[in-house]
Amino acid sequence: MNEVTEYFSDIFKGVRSLLKGMSVTGYYFLHPKEIITQQYPENRDVLKVPERFRGELVMPHTADNQHRCTGCSACQLACPNGSIIIVSDRVETPEGKKKKVIDKHVYNLAMCTFCNLCVRACPTDAIVMSNDFEHATYDRGELIKILNQPGSKVLEGIEE
Amino acid sequence: MKIEAIDTSETKEYFINMGPQHPSTHGVLRLLLTLEGEIIKNVEPHIGYVHRAIEKMCEKSSFQQIIHLTDRLDYLSCHMNNEAVCLAVEQGLEMDVPERVKVIRTIIDELNRISSHTLWWGVMGMDMGAITSFLYGFREHEMITEIFEETCGARLTMSYNVPGGLMFDIPPNFQKMVKDFLFHFKKKLPEYDTLLSNNIIFTERTKGIGYLSKENAIAFGVTGPSARASGFACDVRKLKPYSAYHKVNFKEIIFTEGDCFARYKARIDEMWESVSIIEQLIDNIPEGDYFVKTKAVIKLPVGEYYQSVESARGEFGVYIVSDNKKNPYRVKFRSPGFANLSALNKIAQGCKIADLVAIMSTLDLVIPDIDR
Numbered sequence: 459m460n461e462v463t464e465y466f467s468d469i470f471k472g473v474r475s476l477l478k479g480m481s482v483t484g485y486y487f488l489h490p491k492e493i494i495t496q497q498y499p500e501n502r503d504v505l506k507v508p509e510r511f512r513g514e515l516v517m518p519h520t521a522d523n524q525h526r527c528t529g530c531s532a533c534q535l536a537c538p539n540g541s542i543i544i545v546s547d548r549v550e551t552p553e554g555k556k557k558k559v560i561d562k563h564v565y566n567l568a569m570c571t572f573c574n575l576c577v578r579a580c581p582t583d584a585i586v587m588s589n590d591f592e593h594a595t596y597d598r599g600e601l602i603k604i605l606n607q608p609g610s611k612v613l614e615g616i617e618e
Numbered sequence: 619m620k621i622e623a624i625d626t627s628e629t630k631e632y633f634i635n636m637g638p639q640h641p642s643t644h645g646v647l648r649l650l651l652t653l654e655g656e657i658i659k660n661v662e663p664h665i666g667y668v669h670r671a672i673e674k675m676c677e678k679s680s681f682q683q684i685i686h687l688t689d690r691l692d693y694l695s696c697h698m699n700n701e702a703v704c705l706a707v708e709q710g711l712e713m714d715v716p717e718r719v720k721v722i723r724t725i726i727d728e729l730n731r732i733s734s735h736t737l738w739w740g741v742m743g744m745d746m747g748a749i750t751s752f753l754y755g756f757r758e759h760e761m762i763t764e765i766f767e768e769t770c771g772a773r774l775t776m777s778y779n780v781p782g783g784l785m786f787d788i789p790p791n792f793q794k795m796v797k798d799f800l801f802h803f804k805k806k807l808p809e810y811d812t813l814l815s816n817n818i819i820f821t822e823r824t825k826g827i828g829y830l831s832k833e834n835a836i837a838f839g840v841t842g843p844s845a846r847a848s849g850f851a852c853d854v855r856k857l858k859p860y861s862a863y864h865k866v867n868f869k870e871i872i873f874t875e876g877d878c879f880a881r882y883k884a885r886i887d888e889m890w891e892s893v894s895i896i897e898q899l900i901d902n903i904p905e906g907d908y909f910v911k912t913k914a915v916i917k918l919p920v921g922e923y924y925q926s927v928e929s930a931r932g933e934f935g936v937y938i939v940s941d942n943k944k945n946p947y948r949v950k951f952r953s954p955g956f957a958n959l960s961a962l963n964k965i966a967q968g969c970k971i972a973d974l975v976a977i978m979s980t981l982d983l984v985i986p987d988i989d990r
């Protein structure tokens with residue numbers, strides 16, 4: 459007799475535990491406002507990305523095409539993955555001295571782990587992380603970027 | 619041709635591969651099972667499919683660069699891993715970080731632990747055949763990820779620590795975000811119990827399954843919630859408090875059953891403790907600097923430095939040998955997953971294959987942490 463009651467009470471408890479679980483899912487079925495799914499590509503316009511989000515390394519330029527990079531290579535040394543290569547050039551100043559200036563700031567996005575070490579290392583705050591995160595391309599070559607724009611100059615007064 | 623009749627009266631042992639591509643191994647782990655019928659006789663883990671030689675890479679990296687590599691070990695407790703390296707380097711430099719840094723580190727540690735456990739809870743349910751829990755676990759996980767995103771700019775591989783402090787100060791709305799999360803989470807955590815902990819199918823599949831004795835837990839070096847479910851008090855936060863853990867009151871969750879359900883329950887209860895730790899600290903973040911300036915090239919004095927922290931899976935240790943150069947001479951990580959995996963054979967012997975899935979889930983293995 460005892461075994462029989464135990465058998466049926468086990469079944470009863472089991473079914474009740476399942477129904478309790480289903481009451482939770484049922485609650486969300488009836489309260490669709492509490493569902494948090496985002497419709498990503500459609501909500502692009504309203505998508506809020508935090509200001510600090512590390513999406514891609516960029517070099518901000520002023521309106522008259524000037525940047526703050528002196529070509530000191532500190533970022534290249536700080537990068538753990540070799541994603542940055544600084545190609546520098548030598549120009550002659552009006553006083554007749556040879557001076558090192560930046561030619562190309564090559565940034566390989568495909569090799570970047572977004573660790574922010576280069577931004578921290580830069581003495582003149584020439585590079586920052588932007589929030590853009592949609593990097594998919596069909597060609598790997600497109601991920602190798604030259605950060606200083608063609609024809610750009612170093613901002614007056616920025617020295618190493 | 620004469621076909622010989624197969625004698626079916628006796629069962630023979632046979633081998634079967636579980637993984638490296640198997641949904642319940644959560645990564646590329648291959649288990650070579652010796653079976654007799656459905657009973658497991660022996661489990662032989664074959665690891666190394668995601669070995670990236672991280673320890674060797676550390677020997678070529680500066681001390682700042684090591685940190686972002688530790689994100690890629692146990693990516694679900696990346697902040698604890700980062701912190702272990704920073705504490706070891708700070709120990710070498712004999713440097714004291716400001717109180718503010720310690721408190722923020724502790725808060726983020728606990729948030730990280732909750733996020734890891736919520737994700738584990740979801741995946742555990744999925745392994746047991748309940749996809750619903752996966753979605754519910756991710757709901758809370760996502761809220762924490764958004765806090766991290768706002769705080770340090772990355773969702774998973776955070777690299778928030780640097781030797782000497784933190785990479786950024788906390789954002790102005792940090793306290794509000796964390797409090798909102800805790801308010802939400804305390805309402806939702808009981809839902810976890812209703813959905814899974816009390817579910818008859820789930821309890822039948824975990825209670826009394828996969829027993830690990832305290833002796834074996836100690837012998838195999840199992841740490842974290844998996845060992846505490848066997849009665850082994852091994853919480854590094856209690857034994858060797860680091861950061862701000864000496865300032866907070868919390869209970870070390872210990873169960874003595876040692877089965878899958880105890881390991882499950884240990885993690886659920888640990889989340890409640892994490893909530894209480896954050897609540898004690900969130901209103902008392904001291905003012906001050908978030909960073910002490912270090913030299914651009916850090917050189918540790920000749921010697922050996924070891925620092926362990928309690929990650930979401932157990933004791934994570936960093937051992938650095940320095941010869942006063944800008945790169946460490948040798949770095950060794952004591953990863954909790956590796957030690958926990960070694961006990962798998964002992965736990966699984968005599969169980970069924972379906973139980974092995976439950977055992978692996980409750981051990982909470984992260985394969986990149988094991989392979990490094």
Ligand code: SF4
Pocket residue numbers: 515536537538539540541542569570571572573574575576577
């Ligand atoms: S974010 Fe890190 S990996 Fe990327 S370029 Fe900068 S230093 Fe290199």
Ligand code: SF4
Pocket residue numbers: 526527528529530531532533534544579580581582583584585
């Ligand atoms: S970006 Fe900054 S660190 Fe890099 S070369 Fe230019 S000035 Fe130097």
